Amino acid sequence: MSTPDITADAPPKGVKRPGDRIFTGLATGSGIAILTVLAGVATFLIVKAWPAITAGSDEIKGDGGLIAYIAPLAFGTVLGSLIAIVIAVPMAMAVSLFISHYAPRRLAQPLSYVVDLLAAIPSVVYGLWGIAVLGPAAVSLHAWLADNLGFIPLFSGPPSVTGRTMLVVGVVLAVMILPIITAITREVYSQTPRKQIEGALALGATRWEMIRMTVLPFGRSGLIGGAMLGLGRALGETMAVTIILSATGTVTFDLISSDNPSTIAANIALDFPESSGLDVNVLIASGLALFAITLVVNMIARTVIVRTEKASR
Amino acid sequence: MSSSRDDQTTPTHAPPVPDDQQQGAGPDQPGAAGDRAADRGAAAAPPATGGARPATTGPRPTATAAAVGGPTDGVVAPMRPITTGSLPRLAPWLVTAAVSAVALALILADVLAPGVGAVAAAIASGLVVYGWSRAVEGPRRALDRGVTFAVAGTFLVAITPLASLLYTVVSRGLPRFDTAFFTESGRNVVGAGGGAEHAIVGTLIITGAATLISVPIGIMAAIYLQEYGKGRLKAALTFFVDVMTGIPSIVAGLFAFALFSIFFGPGVRMGIMGAVALSVLMIPIVVRSTEEMLKIVPQHLREASYALGVPKWRTILKVVLPTALAGIVTGVMVAIARVMGETAPLLITTGVLSSTNTDPFDGRMHSLPVYAYNQYKFPGVDKQAFIDRAWAAALTLILIVMLLNVIARLIYRRYGTEIR
Numbered sequence: 186m187s188t189p190d191i192t193a194d195a196p197p198k199g200v201k202r203p204g205d206r207i208f209t210g211l212a213t214g215s216g217i218a219i220l221t222v223l224a225g226v227a228t229f230l231i232v233k234a235w236p237a238i239t240a241g242s243d244e245i246k247g248d249g250g251l252i253a254y255i256a257p258l259a260f261g262t263v264l265g266s267l268i269a270i271v272i273a274v275p276m277a278m279a280v281s282l283f284i285s286h287y288a289p290r291r292l293a294q295p296l297s298y299v300v301d302l303l304a305a306i307p308s309v310v311y312g313l314w315g316i317a318v319l320g321p322a323a324v325s326l327h328a329w330l331a332d333n334l335g336f337i338p339l340f341s342g343p344p345s346v347t348g349r350t351m352l353v354v355g356v357v358l359a360v361m362i363l364p365i366i367t368a369i370t371r372e373v374y375s376q377t378p379r380k381q382i383e384g385a386l387a388l389g390a391t392r393w394e395m396i397r398m399t400v401l402p403f404g405r406s407g408l409i410g411g412a413m414l415g416l417g418r419a420l421g422e423t424m425a426v427t428i429i430l431s432a433t434g435t436v437t438f439d440l441i442s443s444d445n446p447s448t449i450a451a452n453i454a455l456d457f458p459e460s461s462g463l464d465v466n467v468l469i470a471s472g473l474a475l476f477a478i479t480l481v482v483n484m485i486a487r488t489v490i491v492r493t494e495k496a497s498r
Numbered sequence: 499m500s501s502s503r504d505d506q507t508t509p510t511h512a513p514p515v516p517d518d519q520q521q522g523a524g525p526d527q528p529g530a531a532g533d534r535a536a537d538r539g540a541a542a543a544p545p546a547t548g549g550a551r552p553a554t555t556g557p558r559p560t561a562t563a564a565a566v567g568g569p570t571d572g573v574v575a576p577m578r579p580i581t582t583g584s585l586p587r588l589a590p591w592l593v594t595a596a597v598s599a600v601a602l603a604l605i606l607a608d609v610l611a612p613g614v615g616a617v618a619a620a621i622a623s624g625l626v627v628y629g630w631s632r633a634v635e636g637p638r639r640a641l642d643r644g645v646t647f648a649v650a651g652t653f654l655v656a657i658t659p660l661a662s663l664l665y666t667v668v669s670r671g672l673p674r675f676d677t678a679f680f681t682e683s684g685r686n687v688v689g690a691g692g693g694a695e696h697a698i699v700g701t702l703i704i705t706g707a708a709t710l711i712s713v714p715i716g717i718m719a720a721i722y723l724q725e726y727g728k729g730r731l732k733a734a735l736t737f738f739v740d741v742m743t744g745i746p747s748i749v750a751g752l753f754a755f756a757l758f759s760i761f762f763g764p765g766v767r768m769g770i771m772g773a774v775a776l777s778v779l780m781i782p783i784v785v786r787s788t789e790e791m792l793k794i795v796p797q798h799l800r801e802a803s804y805a806l807g808v809p810k811w812r813t814i815l816k817v818v819l820p821t822a823l824a825g826i827v828t829g830v831m832v833a834i835a836r837v838m839g840e841t842a843p844l845l846i847t848t849g850v851l852s853s854t855n856t857d858p859f860d861g862r863m864h865s866l867p868v869y870a871y872n873q874y875k876f877p878g879v880d881k882q883a884f885i886d887r888a889w890a891a892a893l894t895l896i897l898i899v900m901l902l903n904v905i906a907r908l909i910y911r912r913y914g915t916e917i918r
Contacts, residue, residue: 208811212726215718216735219781223738226749226778229756279652287649296653298907303660305903307839308747309867310892313874314663317670322613360659391642414744421746423842424871450748450842457846465764472752476745483744487737 226476234470236463245467255471257436261351261446262475265426266419268355268440269362274412276359277366281404284367285374286396297371304364312428315357320348320429327352327441338438345443349431352440357425362415369414373407373493374400406493413486417479423450449475583634590627590643597623620651664896671893674886679894684852684864689880694891696854697869700769703858704848704865705838707773708780713830715777716784723785724792725814742782750778751843758847767849769858772865775843780833787829791822824913828906835902839895841867866895 242250280300284293324346331342377400385395432447432455447455449471457468586592601619604610610618624647632640682693719739723732754775758766795818803813819826849862850872870891877884 202809202811204811205809208814209726212718212722213731215715216722216727216731218715219719219742219785220735220738222778222781223742225757226745226753229753229760230749233752233756233759276652276656279649280656283649283653287646288653299657299660302900302903303656305835305899306660306663307841307867307892307895307899309839309841309871310663310667310896313870313888313892314659314666316874318662318666319659325611360656363656391638393642393645394638396645417744421744421748423746423748424867427842428871428875450746453748453752454842454845458849461764469752469756472749476749479744479746479749480741483741484737486744487740490740491737 230469230473230476234466234473237466237470240463240466244463246464251467251470254467255449255474257434257446258449258452258471259474259478260436261432262420262448262450262478264438264446265351265354265358265430265448266416268352269358269419270412270416272356272359273363273366273415274408277363277370277411277415278401278408280363280367281370281374282396282400284371286392286400300364300367303360304368308361308422308424309428311357311361312425315353315425315429316349319357320350320353323348323350323353323356330441339440341439342442344441345431347431347443349429349443349445350441351430351445354426354430354445355440357429358419358422361422361425362418365418366408366411366415369411369490370404370408373404373411377403406489406496410486410490410493413482413489417482417486420482421450421475421479423454426451427454582636582639584639585627585631585634585643589630590623590647593626593630594619594623597626620647620654624648624651667889667892667896670886670889672890674890675893679887679890683854684869685854687852688878690883692887694866694869694887694894696851697864697866697891698894699854699856700848700851700863701838701866703856704769704772704776704844704863705834707770707858708776708837709830709834711773711777712780712784712833716781716833717788717826719781720785720788720792721814721818723789725810725818739782739785742778743786745778746842747775747779747840748842748846750775751846753778754843754847767847767862768860769848769855769863771847772844772863773858775847776837776840779840779843780837783833783836784830787832788822788826791825791829792818794825795821824909828910831902831906831909835899835906838902839867839899841871844868845871866891866898870895 237245237251240251242253245251245254284296284300288296324344327342327344327348327350330340331344334340335342381399381403382395385398386392390398426448427450430445430447430451431443432451433444434447435444436446437444453468453472456464460468598619601610601615601622605612605615624644627647628640628644631643678691679693679695680698681695682691683696684692684694685696719735723735727735751772754771755766757774758768758771762768799817799821800813803817804810808816844865845868848865848868850868851862851864855861855863870888873884873888873891
């Protein structure tokens with residue numbers, strides 16, 4: 186278009202063969218199909234949740250209306266995920282630093298495989314492990330927390346004797362999201378500019394001072410993005426919570442008693458197989474809420490990560 | 499020049515400089531500066547190497563410049579020692595070994611519980627090394643050593659659950675990890691016996707169907723992103739594929755249920771529903787890994803193909819995809835492993851069934867993760883038999899998932915590296 190008049194019979198800009206057309210169409214179509222699926226998830230959930238949204242408050246289980254039904258579940262979801270994040274983020278920092286800056290270089294690759302294996306284990310297995318091993322092992326810790334730190338509302342007790350508590354759920358969730366956060370932070374930490382690292386070391390910084398001055402500031406937004414990603418995963422995690430938590434639906438900050446708020450996902454997994462009629466729509470409405478929460482969290486996480494990647498280029 | 503000025507200020511600046519060091523302070527002469535450096539070296543560092551270095555390197559201009567800069571340090575040095583002693587190289591290991599031995603003794607003597615003992619030993623060794631280093635090497639080195647301990651210790655703590663989990667699953671799964679488990683279904687089983695054949699078949703069918711749906715769409719979308727995409731659509735697709743990886747699995751299940759229940763009525767349960775739900779989770783993983791692999795196919799391969807007059811679509815099919823094949827296969831296998839263990843979406847879409855069903859379009863279908871959950875959550879009269887089967891199912895699941903991961907890595911290592 187912009188190169189006229191050089192030769193009268195300039196060859197056509199590109200030959201559009203049928204094969205090319207079909208292939209381009211397939212590729213573009215697949216891309217659009219994925220966006221459609223994502224839109225479809227939202228659409229179908231809204232369609233099936235609509236009866237519950239428009240239903241009168243007395244028709245919903247618990248007689249308080251939809252909001253009153255979902256709110257305690259959302260509280261439990263957020264509470265469990267926050268415990269997980271509080272535990273997992275410092276650990277992910279340490280694990281990433283260990284792999285990227287402390288471990289011998291030859292060990293770094295195998296070690297990161299081992300951390301990735303944590304992500305490969307199915308959540309139902311985490312659940313079984315949590316209720317059979319970690320829960321019972323944590324009972325004495327629960328008692329100790331109640332005795333010695335009972336003045337903190339989080340540990341007011343009475344301590345559970347089975348270990349099926351929010352605290353154990355949070356720990357299991359932390360283990361599950363650790364590899365997700367680590368994958369991001371490890372990447373960012375290992376991209377710290379070589380010059381900054383060597384400059385710091387040349388000025389006589391010890392390894393920790395070098396890390397504090399170069400690696401950690403450089404990786405801060407990556408860490409935030411990774412943490413948000415982990416948060417998104419923890420919010421939606423279902424089976425581990427379903428199996429481990431002894432949920433009574435109470436809204437409480439007490440992490441170590443056997444009265445625990447349930448989570449949205451666990452509540453769906455527990456109630457869905459036996460539900461019918463409007464109850465199904467109510468559960469789907471709660472799933473819609475979960476979808477909205479995780480979508481927002483993930484979008485923030487991805488925006489942060491994309492910005493980090495651009496900045497480090 | 500600067501060094502002479504430094505020397506003039508020396509007396510007022512730093513009186514406590516020992517006499518023997520000031521004696522050698524002839525200004526501006528390389529040799530003298532070298533001597534000065536030699537003195538410093540002898541005073542500060544371990545004698546043999548520190549003392550010898552300036553003598554050999556002194557004459558070279560660059561080294562001289564460095565040595566001339568030296569007097570400034572020499573002036574400050576007496577006020578605060580430049581270097582300090584250092585711990586023996588093996589000190590942290592020796593301390594850890596000693597403290598661990600004490601902890602082990604206490605554990606064996608039943609004074610400490612094993613878990614408490616391990617944690618206490620780690621913290622104690624860290625503190626001992628920190629204290630020792632602080633006394634000998636000063637606070638900065640001590641903090642560095644302390645942090646090293648904390649980081650390595652945290653890594654071990656992070657790995658502990660993996661070890662514990664693997665040990666638990668293997669030790670509790672083995673009792674029922676027998677032939678019957680793989681050849682018999684759960685039909686008419688009330689107590690002990692029976693197996694998970696129906697669940698394994700179900701898992702294979704559902705995962706296979708999900709793979710059939712996801713892989714073509716995922717790979718084509720990745721091709722679009724890498725080879726064709728531009729502008730808004732590409733940006734949107736990249737972003738939302740990433741966001742999609744974060745969709746909770748139970749929401750994917752609800753989506754499949756909502757979709758099918760509109761057409762088939764509210765109580766619908768089918769294997770294919772599970773496959774659709776798993777596809778929602780699988781597609782973004784396939785897209786991301788395939789895209790990464792297409793990215794590292796060298797541009798000159800494509801250009802060579804275009805130069806031969808090969809159309810773009812044939813270039814992609816015959817040059818780009820084969821080059822990236824190992825990586826793509828690896829990505830697909832990892833994706834399969836990831837969705838194979840998903841429980842929640844299958845729980846609400848395919849339901850539970852105790853006999854074998856091989857038709858994904860007809861009625862309920864069992865699957866291995868749901869089987870594990872169900873056996874554990876709703877045990878019958880002979881409780882232990884159900885729990886044993888649950889652990890055996892968990893063991894089978896972990897074995898399949900790990901095997902897929904390991905094979906994927908091997909494929910990539912064997913065939914995928916030459917791309918780079």
